[in-house]
Amino acid sequence: MVVINPLRFLELMAAQSAIGATPEGGLNRPTSSDDELRVRRWFADQAQQAGLDFRTDGAGNQSATLLSPDPAAKTLLIGSHLDSVPNGGRFDGALGVVVGLEVLLALKESRILLPFHVEVVNFTDEEGTLRGLLGSAAMTGRLTPADLATVRGGADALQAGLARLGLSTESVLAAVRDFSSVLGYLEVHIEQGTRLERANLNIGVVTGIVGVRSYWLTFTGQAAHAGTMPMADRHDALWGASNLIQDARACVMHDFQPGVVNFGSIHAEPGAFNIVPAQVRMALEFRHGDAATLEAMQIALFALIHQNAEKYGLSSIIDSAGLVPPALMSEPLVALIEQAAADCDLTHTRLMSFAGHDAQSLANVTPSVMFFVPSINGISHNPAEDTSPEDCMHAAEVMLRAVLRLADG
Amino acid sequence: MVVINPLRFLELMAAQSAIGATPEGGLNRPTSSDDELRVRRWFADQAQQAGLDFRTDGAGNQSATLLSPDPAAKTLLIGSHLDSVPNGGRFDGALGVVVGLEVLLALKESRILLPFHVEVVNFTDEEGTLRGLLGSAAMTGRLTPADLATVRGGADALQAGLARLGLSTESVLAAVRDFSSVLGYLEVHIEQGTRLERANLNIGVVTGIVGVRSYWLTFTGQAAHAGTMPMADRHDALWGASNLIQDARACVMHDFQPGVVNFGSIHAEPGAFNIVPAQVRMALEFRHGDAATLEAMQIALFALIHQNAEKYGLSSIIDSAGLVPPALMSEPLVALIEQAAADCDLTHTRLMSFAGHDAQSLANVTPSVMFFVPSINGISHNPAEDTSPEDCMHAAEVMLRAVLRLADG
Numbered sequence: 001m002v003v004i005n006p007l008r009f010l011e012l013m014a015a016q017s018a019i020g021a022t023p024e025g026g027l028n029r030p031t032s033s034d035d036e037l038r039v040r041r042w043f044a045d046q047a048q049q050a051g052l053d054f055r056t057d058g059a060g061n062q063s064a065t066l067l068s069p070d071p072a073a074k075t076l077l078i079g080s081h082l083d084s085v086p087n088g089g090r091f092d093g094a095l096g097v098v099v100g101l102e103v104l105l106a107l108k109e110s111r112i113l114l115p116f117h118v119e120v121v122n123f124t125d126e127e128g129t130l131r132g133l134l135g136s137a138a139m140t141g142r143l144t145p146a147d148l149a150t151v152r153g154g155a156d157a158l159q160a161g162l163a164r165l166g167l168s169t170e171s172v173l174a175a176v177r178d179f180s181s182v183l184g185y186l187e188v189h190i191e192q193g194t195r196l197e198r199a200n201l202n203i204g205v206v207t208g209i210v211g212v213r214s215y216w217l218t219f220t221g222q223a224a225h226a227g228t229m230p231m232a233d234r235h236d237a238l239w240g241a242s243n244l245i246q247d248a249r250a251c252v253m254h255d256f257q258p259g260v261v262n263f264g265s266i267h268a269e270p271g272a273f274n275i276v277p278a279q280v281r282m283a284l285e286f287r288h289g290d291a292a293t294l295e296a297m298q299i300a301l302f303a304l305i306h307q308n309a310e311k312y313g314l315s316s317i318i319d320s321a322g323l324v325p326p327a328l329m330s331e332p333l334v335a336l337i338e339q340a341a342a343d344c345d346l347t348h349t350r351l352m353s354f355a356g357h358d359a360q361s362l363a364n365v366t367p368s369v370m371f372f373v374p375s376i377n378g379i380s381h382n383p384a385e386d387t388s389p390e391d392c393m394h395a396a397e398v399m400l401r402a403v404l405r406l407a408d409g
Numbered sequence: 410m411v412v413i414n415p416l417r418f419l420e421l422m423a424a425q426s427a428i429g430a431t432p433e434g435g436l437n438r439p440t441s442s443d444d445e446l447r448v449r450r451w452f453a454d455q456a457q458q459a460g461l462d463f464r465t466d467g468a469g470n471q472s473a474t475l476l477s478p479d480p481a482a483k484t485l486l487i488g489s490h491l492d493s494v495p496n497g498g499r500f501d502g503a504l505g506v507v508v509g510l511e512v513l514l515a516l517k518e519s520r521i522l523l524p525f526h527v528e529v530v531n532f533t534d535e536e537g538t539l540r541g542l543l544g545s546a547a548m549t550g551r552l553t554p555a556d557l558a559t560v561r562g563g564a565d566a567l568q569a570g571l572a573r574l575g576l577s578t579e580s581v582l583a584a585v586r587d588f589s590s591v592l593g594y595l596e597v598h599i600e601q602g603t604r605l606e607r608a609n610l611n612i613g614v615v616t617g618i619v620g621v622r623s624y625w626l627t628f629t630g631q632a633a634h635a636g637t638m639p640m641a642d643r644h645d646a647l648w649g650a651s652n653l654i655q656d657a658r659a660c661v662m663h664d665f666q667p668g669v670v671n672f673g674s675i676h677a678e679p680g681a682f683n684i685v686p687a688q689v690r691m692a693l694e695f696r697h698g699d700a701a702t703l704e705a706m707q708i709a710l711f712a713l714i715h716q717n718a719e720k721y722g723l724s725s726i727i728d729s730a731g732l733v734p735p736a737l738m739s740e741p742l743v744a745l746i747e748q749a750a751a752d753c754d755l756t757h758t759r760l761m762s763f764a765g766h767d768a769q770s771l772a773n774v775t776p777s778v779m780f781f782v783p784s785i786n787g788i789s790h791n792p793a794e795d796t797s798p799e800d801c802m803h804a805a806e807v808m809l810r811a812v813l814r815l816a817d818g
Contacts, residue, residue, distance in 0.1 A: 193637035210636060214682045225789060226671035227619060227696050227763030228602035231662050233787075238672055239658060242651035249648060253640050262635035263647055264682045266689075271674040273623045273694045273730065280675075285682045287636050321682065354636030378642075380634060 002110040002404060004396045009102040010389055016042065016082065016098055017090040026383025027094075029084040031125035031134075032161035039082045043097070043122050050105055058171035059138035060124035060162075066104045068117050075117040076406060077185045077366070078103065078399065079136075079358055081126035088127075089385020091190045091392075095373075097122050099188050099396045106400060114407050116183055123358045128152070130161040134172070136361035141176040148172065184333055185368040186402060187359045188395045190387050194378035195351055202346035202394050204372035205337045208289035209353040209360040210259075211326035213298060215284045218317040219244075219309060223270060223278035234276050238268050240312035241280040247304045252286065256297050259288035260354060289326050289352035327360035333369035340401035341371075346394055371398065411519040411813060413805045418511040419798055425451065425491065425507055426499040435792025436503075438493040440538035441570035448491045452506070452531055459514055467580035468547035469533035469571075475513045477526045484526040485815060486594040486775070487512065487808065488545075488767055490535035497536075498794020500599045500801075504782075506531050508597050508805045515809060523816050525592055532767045537561070539570040543581070545770035550585040557581065593742055594771040595811060596779045597804045599796050601764055603787035611755035611803050613781035614746045617698035618762040618769040619668075620735035622707060624693045625728040628653075628718060632679060632687035646689040647677050649721035654691075656713045661695065665706050668697035669763060692730070698761035700735050736769035739776035746780045749810035755803055780807065 019042060020028050020035030029036045040062060047054040047064030055063045065075070080096025100120030107118065124135030131151045137143045148169050151158050162168055191197075196204050221235030245263050252261040265283035286301060288294040302318065309316040334350065341348040353359075353370060362368045373391040377384075428451060429437050429444030438445045449471060456463040456473035464472045474484070489505025509529030516527065533544030540560045546552045557578050560567050571577055600606075605613050630644030654672050661670040674692035695710060697703040711727065718725040743759065750757040762768075762779060771777045782800040786793075 191637070192634055193639065194642060195639070212636070212683075225601055225764060226673060226694060227621070227669060227765075228600070228789065229787065230602065230604070230667065231658070231669055233603060238654060238675060242654035245647060245651035246655060249640070258639065260636060260638075260640050262645075262683070262685055264635060264677065264684050264686060265680040266647060266675050266677050268673070268675050271692075273673045273692045274621075274671070275673050276671055277673060283680075283682045285635060355634060356636075378638065380637070
């Protein structure tokens with residue numbers, strides 16, 4: 001019988017957590033930092049010590065593979081990432097890679113003969129220190145030279161970061177993989193939200209990863225003396241902006257649940273106590289897992305922008321700042337994870353992922369699924385990010401059951 | 410008969426407008442700039458060429474006086490300012506000084522014997538390049554060393570500016586005048602608003618200058634992932650801020666007309682597309698001419714701040730950023746200006762000044778009144794600031810009639 005070794009697994013989690021550990025109990029392991037280079041060497045050492053096949057591709061993606069005895073076998077991918085946001089937590093990404101490694105160790109130890117290779121991938125820079133989802137986008141052929149020329153942190157920082165990893169933009173762009181030999185992709189991650197904890201459930205099976213649309217929105221009215229200009233005669237850009245924020249909130253909460261909208265940044269010009277704001281610039285972002293609903297949200301939100309511009313005598317400009325389409329998970333793999341959870345006597349529910357993950361790259365080229373385990377208080381991207389040892393074990397147990405169910409065909 | 414000389418008066422207006430003129434037709438004459446020093450010499454030259462008594466006090470206030478034959482006579486003050494905001498207009502302040510000068514020239518020419526001295530004052534730095542109302546506050550004993558140590562632009566800029574004017578903080582603080590020999594204070598100014606133009610009236614007689622209260626307001630909620638944190642669970646500081654802006658607008662427009670409220674500046678932290686705003690800082694300012702109503706506005710607005718903090722799960726901090734009490738004009742002088750306007754066959758109304766003026770310093774120590782003439786389209790602090798030659802003439806005619814009525818006792 002194949003089983004997870006709790007001691008070994010939790011020791012692997014502790015070992016990775018020590019690399020880049022911060023005094024507050026978190027992790028500081030942004031891509032290409034000294035500690036991120038150290039955790040890469042640690043992962044390679046673990047794979048090689050265990051006698052797994054180990055490779056790194058031109059995008060820096062590290063693969064540890066338990067080979068099937070059948071040389072013509074296809075490959076099942078399990079993945080996540082070992083990089084972290086600056087001053088982040090010990091579980092975001094790392095849990096998925098360590099679960100994959102423990103599953104390989106358990107399978108290898110059992111001497112079971114699998115009809116497919118099982119490959120655990122540590123994807124490069126999921127968090128976007130250089131460019132978000134860099135490794136998974138490169139592997140799945142979704143990166144263009146233009147993408148790399150326009151990264152948020154600047155092309156120079158990207159070049160320097162890649163050089164520290166022994167890579168180049170050329171090697172990254174050449175890292176496209178042939179997925180015809182890939183069976184599918186499985187990923188486990190912490191939820192980074194409160195839905196499982198609130199519902200007291202063990203496992204959240206992801207049916208889709210939300211699409212994200214972001215815009216810079218500018219309202220322009222007229223600057224005026226904040227004393228002498230009567231309120232009824234003002235073209236106050238902040239009146240339009242503030243009413244839009246309220247309208248958008250009500251619209252999304254009422255009509256587009258579980259979609260979300262955020263105004264993350266706001267700035268008023270000229271910005272003095274005694275001058276009516278002439279111009280307000282805001283960062284608008286909204287998310288939904290269903291492509292048609294995401295489009296409907298955009299139509300509704302843009303209508304509110306225009307209504308508020310008209311109501312307050314303003315002009316409006318909407319500039320796109322990025323667009324990520326929703327990624328649908330594979331229904332057979334969603335059902336597989338539900339069965340695996342049931343096998344382990346764990347409660348489960350279906351939900352949408354409201355954060356981006358490497359699975360959204362993989363879903364374009366191979367059947368893919370993700371599942372979540374609870375985050376304590378929903379806290380993430382924070383040193384206080386935490387998941388109980390029991391929930392970490394559930395992650396590993398369900399992943400192992402899913403692989404064994406696939407092997408049983 | 411004493412009359413305004415239209416040609417001389419409009420030529421004086423043109424002459425002052427040429428000093429610091431901008432290509433757009435405006436004026437750039439901030440206190441202690443080269444052009445502001447030039448307009449001071451111009452004013453002194455005009456006074457001396459006309460045989461008027463000329464003096465400058467320790468705060469740089471320039472006085473041109475037509476002396477009464479009675480050496481024991483008291484003094485009637487007429488004043489305004491020749492400095493401008495950066496890239497401002499040709500009328501804000503300068504009209505009042507030039508009207509005063511023309512009134513003195515007309516009175517002198519007529520050889521009328523007045524029972525009081527008439528002194529026209531160009532007050533230093535009404536606009537606040539160094540410190541708002543510097544000259545009038547100094548003359549009326551309303552400046553403390555602490556005020557001068559905490560000026561908005563910094564004490565070094567104040568020292569440097571005063572040095573260019575041949576002054577020092579010591580000389581400014583020593584410029585307090587004895588007002589027991591002063592009869593009262595008259596000031597004419599452009600309206601900087603649209604009330605007269607809209608009502609098609611010639612003269613606005615100011616009954617009071619609004620008090621202004623300003624605050625830095627901080628709402629603090631909790632940063633969160635803008636995807637994974639459900640909207641119902643967010644403590645979004647910008648939700649509280651935006652709803653407060655709408656509530657405050659409705660409250661003041663409904664309950665406190667003609668009072669005004671402005672949120673001139675807003676900033677959200679951490680300020681990223683994908684992070685729910687943890688903190689929002691806003692500049693809040695409100696104005697009313699009646700002290701009790703201003704207090705009631707504050708109570709109402711602070712209640713809205715607390716209500717919105719509670720509604721959105723935020724904490725709030727309110728820091729005072731300045732407090733100017735309302736200044737009441739003298740009722741007998743208000744009536745005097747109304748009679749003078751009627752003498753000139755001009756229509757008039759009573760109104761409040763929503764901007765600060767030197768008269769609010771003078772009102773503390775001597776009976777004071779202001780009156781307004783229309784601003785075209787209400788535009789001010791802008792190169793497009795304009796007032797018709799007819800309205801400028803009305804300003805001079807009403808001022809002259811007011812002085813003559815006072816002389817007639």
